[in-house]
Amino acid sequence: MSRVEYIADQMAVKIAAELQLDEDKRAVMAYGLFAFMHMSLCALSVIVVGALFGVPLEAFLISLTASFLRKSSGGAHASKPWICNAEGVIISVVPAILLGIWHYQLTIYLVFITGVIAFIWAYYITLKLAPVDSPGKPIKKQATRERLKKRSLLILNVYVVIALVSLLVYYLTANRLFLKYSFCIVIGVIWQVFTLTKTGHLLLNSADVFLNNLFKKRGRES
Amino acid sequence: MKHLNHKVLMVIAAVSTIFASLVATSACFWAGYQPEEPKCLREE
Structure with a gap:
């Protein structure tokens, strides 16, 4: 159990005892508390590290795009919360x-063509693979799978509209920020859809093993 | 004071339960780590 999971669990135990709740309600509360704390911590880490490099908004936009799609499409998972965070x-x-370094080389055509290719691929992979469940939360009912697939496609539709509107605003105002935001959405979609594929699973599993071993070795040396 | 404390705990309990239900109707957590879902939230 991770430190955050432990804190959420202990809080749930104390609140359940105080409010005289049963074991099921305590477990649900612990799960909800951990979900809230873990997701807040992930968002905060992205904003803080992004701010250190002067790109908090762009980093958060990429993260938000991927997370919101992930909610319905699922995908490869990390074995520990801190690995997920990293x-x-x-x-x-x-x-x-x-993107911050090379954004002056971005053109509306480049963003548009990359976006079209990325979204065609995203629709194809989502139709074929989503939702990708995990051992911790298996999706057994066919109706749930269909509902989540439909929701994933709807989220992709919303992203297409936002990316196009952002490009249109850039076209009308020549404000390069909108070109960047549009590209951030495309990057978020590419990453999230990649985690649905076998290659995505392989890459994330390898990163998981690498990070686990790296910190185990450091732990032994110190 | 104790009454207020009780109310705060009830709000935390309610918000965390709503959050758990939100995750239960999704494919997974909105992040890359998925802990085991409580039995009472699992679909059979």
Whole structure:
């Protein structure tokens, strides 16, 4: 059990005792508290590390795009909360930094063509694979699978509209920020859809093993 | 004071339960880590 899970669990035990709640309600409360704390911590880490590199908004936008789609489409998971946090920070902040360095080379055509290719691929993979469940939360009912697939496609539709509106605003105002925001949405979608694929699972599992071993070794040396 | 404390705990309990239900109707957590879902929230 991670430290955050432990804190959520202990809080739930104390609140359940005080309010005289049963075991099921305590378990649900612990789950909800952990969900809230873990997701807040992930968002905060992305914003803080992004701010250190001067790209908090871009990093958060990439993270938010991926997270919101992930809610319905599922995808590969980390074995520990801190690995998830580290991966989230790397995946959101590194592209945001690169975008910050190279954004003067971005053109409306480049963003549009990348977006079209990315979204065609995203629709294809989502239709084929979503929702991808995890051992901790298996999805057994066919009706639930269909509902989540439909919701994933709806979220992709919303992203297409937002990205296009952002491009249109750039076209009308020549404010390059909108070009960047549009590209951030495309990056978030590419990453999230990639985690649905077998290659995505392989890459995330390898990163998981690497980070686990790295910190185990450091722990032994210190 | 104790009455207020009780109310605060009830709000935390309610908000955390709503959050758990939100996650239960999703494919997974909104992040890359998914703990085991409580039995009473699992679909059979």
